[in-house]
Amino acid sequence: MARDKAQPCELDQEKYDADDNVKIICLGDSAVGKSKLMERFLMDGFQPQQLSTYALTLYKHTATVDGKTVLVDFWDTAGQERFQSMHASYYHKAHACIMVFDIQRKVTYKNLGTWYAELRAFRPEIPCVVVANKIDADMKMTQKRFSFARKFSLPLYFVSAADGTNVVKLFNDAIRLAVSYKQNSQDFMDEVLQELENIDLEQKEQDLPGLEQAASTESLPPS
Template sequence: MANRRTTTMQSHTGGGIRASFLKVILLGDGMVGKTSLMNRFVTNKYSETLLRTIGVEFLNKDLIVNGQTYTLQIWDTAGQEQFKSLRTPFYRGSDVCLLVFSLTNRESFENLEYWKKEFFYHADVHNYEFPFVLLGNKSDATDSRVVNQDEIEEFVRLCPNMEYYETSAKKNENVEKAFIAAIDKFQKFEEDALNKDPFKNDPNKVDLDKIKRKNRSCNC
């Protein structure tokens, strides 16, 4: 998990607004629509002629979620094996990961476990409750769908702290909703981490307050 970084945005009234900086990674096979999703979310544009990503690309977008302002740096990583050495250095420091597959491509769904494992390894993430959002893209191609809902639900059930959205970059269905959900999950993940007591229910925990009280009552 990256340390919280902040940047200053200009408000409409000319004042400065402190914004948290989040690194968001899009992962999945090539041609599942990661670049289209990123472009639709950031620029609200869609093109049928987008070229495959070579290595990595990124775009920024400011977003307010639950009253908190975030600057999202969204990284689109090439899904082809030959670009593995280029994409993996960018996993580290990620705050959120969006796993993407195509509802019209069974192999892209079957490869999700590979992408998740690769992310954990190269991002050096050890908390398996890390905030993931799973995107089944190309929901508009209903006649070409080859991945059924039961399979998807089973994958999500086995992944702690994961949510699933069916998206269409072409028709702009659930795209912004999925990114907002990712930030929601990040916020909850951060809150849970802050609220957890690493010594809770630990029989070896030393109660310093108890020791102080005992020392104060000693007459020796």
């Protein structure tokens, strides 16, 4: 029954409703170092899955947060960012966002505004962190003030995927934020969507009185 909803792709996003699963998305312009950051964090453990039909790279990671095992899927853009916009399914059910710019290229910083607006259109509440990458190329930039992060009250990380500065901290913090978001807050949009689904199912019940039982079971929100 739940399967008859239009799936954006063969990728099963329902699993992100499960307690021990979180989805973290990466955003930012071309060549700001998103994949390099992923690879530095995961080191040997990385086995990206290319989903080229969806211009998407998935990195799977197992983390431990407060003694509990958490399965993390990192979503990386694989070129889709060139359209300065991501497909809606990219944002769907995401629990946290890592937004990256290149401290050597102003345009990647200016474009954060566009990325952030799109993120908030789909996910108004999820935690988001801003990442200033490539500090190894120009350490002076770590002594500068970047108002974007302050304006939206987002944490800012100065990192280098090359020498490793703050990369592990960034990802561990992002995982922690994703987990706590999932545990503590219900996104307003999630609630709206859940409501819409319920209405949809109620209508189905009316249409198909014989399936009442099955339909109401399906409509139970995931705990």
